[in-house]
Amino acid sequence: MxxxxxxxxxxxxxxxxxxxxxxxxxxxxxxxxxxxxxxxxxxxxxxxxxxxxxxxxxxxxxxxxxxxxxxxxxxxxxxxxxxxYGKSFIETIDKNKKYILIGGDCGSAPLMHFKNEYPELVENEYYGFRTNEIKSILDTDKLHIDEEEGISVIERIKRENPSKNTGFLVCGSLNMIKAVKNEFKGYKVYASLEARMGCGVGMCKGCPIKTKDGIKMICKDGPVFDLSEVDLEW
Ligand SMILES: Cc1cc2nc3c(=O)[nH]c(=O)nc-3n(C[C@H](O)[C@H](O)[C@H](O)COP(=O)(O)OP(=O)(O)OC[C@H]3O[C@@H](n4cnc5c(N)ncnc54)[C@H](O)[C@@H]3O)c2cc1C
Ligand code: FES
The missing domain is CATH 2.40.30.10 (Translation factors)
Structure with missing residues (x-):
């Protein structure tokens, strides 16, 4: 269109x-x-x-x-x-929990959209960027600018010791997603995964991910997944 x-x-x-x-x-x-x-x-x-x-x-x-x-x-x-295209957060998550949203760079976009649509499911939000360049085009008081804070978003949230009843919704680099999974063991974590995409609709088989139910396509079966069900090291 x-x-x-x-x-x-x-x-x-x-x-x-x-x-x-x-x-x-x-x-x-x-x-x-x-x-x-x-x-x-x-x-x-x-x-x-x-x-x-x-x-x-x-x-x-x-x-x-x-x-x-x-x-x-x-x-x-x-x-x-x-x-x-793709499966959204709301179709994937446990709707009986509240979530901390962690965005890395432009991975913040779908999480800001989520907050706008489902504010009642959001406990807190952190949109992490390395530098303050983003401030001139993104108007939110939930930005976490690494060079200003002196610590990463993940370190900051760890210090705030979130309740185990809270879950996480994450979108950003694979390294950031892995770090959230490793640092917050015992918490429910859902992430929007990235891949290079050809078709975007499950046809070219170019965006595979290993899950507990076999190989799935990030574009069609995700991009949002329950991290307890996918192998990020595959
Ligand atoms: C579901 C999904 C949603 C996305 N949403 C956004 C968004 O809201 N905003 C946004 O800025 N970007 C988003 N992206 C990423 C975006 O699709 C890529 O940055 C895009 O391919 C850039 O195109 P380009 O031609 O400018 O650069 P390219 O030439 O395609 O890539 C430039 C550089 O980025 C690297 N790169 C590109 N894609 C990936 C990837 N998937 N994983 C790792 N490295 C990569 C390349 O290796 C290269 O070094 C999303 C990706 C996915 C899968
Ligand atoms: S991009 Fe073609 S199958 Fe996912």
Missing amino acids: KCKVIGKENTENYLFLSVETSEIINVLPGQFFMVKTEDYDFPKPFSVIFQKGKVIEFLIAVVGDLTGRLKKLKIGDFIDIRGP
Whole structure:
């Protein structure tokens, strides 16, 4: 579906992009779209940070070819999106718990979307970024800037000694996800996993993950998984 760019704020390394769809697409937090510019043939997955009516917003780290092209878009330009795809947080988690949300860099996007949709399920939120560059485009008092705090998000949460009844929802680098799993043993942890994706719909078999029920595809069976059911070392 073609979408019109209606808002754009960026720094050198980050982009906050607002697009308008031609019809309302309801997106559950944790689901993603395959996104591309009109001059680029390889769509790549991006979660949604906010969605209201026909407006969908993305928080994007500018790391390569596609994201560099997205950063250069102007208001009124068009992008192509396919989706939403994947299993969301709310379809996967135990809804009788409250959760601490831990986002790493732009992995914060689906968790901010979750907080917006299900505030009653959120105990606390931490959106970790290395530097304060993000502050000029992301307006929340839940940012954890490593270079300002002097400790990592995980170290900070450990010191706050969360109740064992609380669970964690995590999205970020694989290293961060592994660290949460290792540091908070005995807690329920759900994570949105990343993979390089070709099709985004389970066809190309390019994003496998080993689970207790066999090999699954991150794009179709996830990206949100209960970490007690997946082998992150596979
Ligand atoms: C379900 C899902 C949701 C995502 N949501 C977001 C989001 O909301 N915001 C956001 O900024 N990014 C998100 N990503 C990551 C995004 O898809 C990649 O950063 C994208 O491929 C960048 O495209 P590019 O052409 O600019 O850079 P590329 O040339 O594709 O990659 C640039 C660099 O990043 C590395 N890289 C790319 N993808 C991955 C990966 N999956 N794992 C490890 N390293 C990788 C490459 O090795 C390369 O060094 C998401 C990924 C998934 C799977
Ligand atoms: S990206 Fe094709 S199967 Fe997951």
